[in-house]
Amino acid sequence: GIDPEHVAAIVAEPVQGEGGFIAPPKGYFQEVAGLCKENGILFVADEIQSGMGRTGKMFAIEHWGVEPDLMTVAKSIAAGMPLSAVVGRAEIMDSVHPGGIGGTYGANPVSCAAGLAVMEIFEEEHLLEKSVKLGNTLLARFKKWQKEFTLVNEVRGLGAMLGLALTRADGTPAADEAKKLAAYCYDRGLIILVCGIYGNVIRVLTPFVITDEQLEKGLSIMEEGFKAID
């Protein structure tokens, strides 16, 4: 075992991104955070992919009522402009000397302006509500595909952060088929991404500002793709 004295922090993604859009089992993060607290270990939530409303809450860790000591945020924080943030309890953040948390490209003014605009638009355009609605629409469609296509073995994720795990009849991960589907979609103007340690999970990360027509167009292309390769 590892002596807790030697562990400074535990870092985890509340919902795994690259790993395959995996949401944790019930109670998982309460246990992890409890263990950290008991042993004086910091709990760091990597919200880079799961944050900014993607799972239906501003930050995915909120689903479990856990307050991390530190949190990393990026990607949607400035709608694609290069910006990232380390957020945390004042006691920890202030323990570093002034300027001690930063980097060569930190606090780019244009990116910061984009970040502020994102915050405003989140409220004005009710993006969190849109995310919840988007998640429900995607889930209904994906569950339908799970029934229709033998390749679709599992619908994974949380809120609008959803993925489809593809497997063959013998249960092996269908990585080649996932690649084929991505290529089929790409040829028709739709970019979808593959993730997971076996490369067999199709992940969907549509912008919250997507119109119903755009969403339907994208989902139709995916559906036709499944019909073609299933």
Ligand SMILES: Cc1ncc(COP(=O)(O)O)c(C=O)c1O
């Ligand atoms: C969850 C998560 N954390 C961290 C990163 C790393 O970001 P970067 O390499 O841009 O610092 C990514 C990038 O995809 C990510 O998805």
